Amino acid sequence: xxxxxxxxxxTQRWEWIKYQLRIHGxxxxxxxxxxxxxxxxxxxxxSMPYPRIERAIAKxxxxxxxxxxxxxxxxxxxPRRQRPNRAESISRSRAKxxxxxxxxxxxxGTEA
Numbered sequence: 001x002x003x004x005x006x007x008x009x010x011t012q013r014w015e016w017i018k019y020q021l022r023i024h025g026x027x028x029x030x031x032x033x034x035x036x037x038x039x040x041x042x043x044x045x046x047s048m049p050y051p052r053i054e055r056a057i058a059k060x061x062x063x064x065x066x067x068x069x070x071x072x073x074x075x076x077x078x079p080r081r082q083r084p085n086r087a088e089s090i091s092r093s094r095a096k097x098x099x100x101x102x103x104x105x106x107x108x109g110t111e112a
Contacts, residue, residue: 003067014046017057017068026060051079 007013021027032039035056045053049072051065058065066073073079 003063006068010046013068017061020061021057024060024062031056031060049079049081054079 006016018028021031026034028042029039032042035053037053041050042053044050045057049069051072054065054069054072058068061068064073064077065079066075066077071080
């Protein structure tokens with residue numbers, strides 16, 4: 001893989017990254033399954049910074065994230081954050097976090 005051939009245009013760059021992932025035997029859908037995220041989250045990297053996913057893509061391709069997204073990463077390997085005080089979340093199961101608790105919105109007929 002020659003990183004110098006990577007397009008500068010973000011749309012073309014994303015297509016190039018997807019192509020490189022397929023060449024390396026890990027298409028975006030497979031990477032999403034490995035990271036336990038939706039393929040929509042993988043597609044969101046195209047237009048928004050997601051450091052965890054960007055690191056995974058870069059690792060799969062054998063490069064550093066700053067090489068793929070120089071506008072999103074500092075040279076020291078830390079992400080440029082729009083919200084610097086927001087920590088990255090560690091992988092967590094969506095099933096554990098979503099708890100349905102029914103809430104009564106009206107009185108039953110037995111109350112006065």
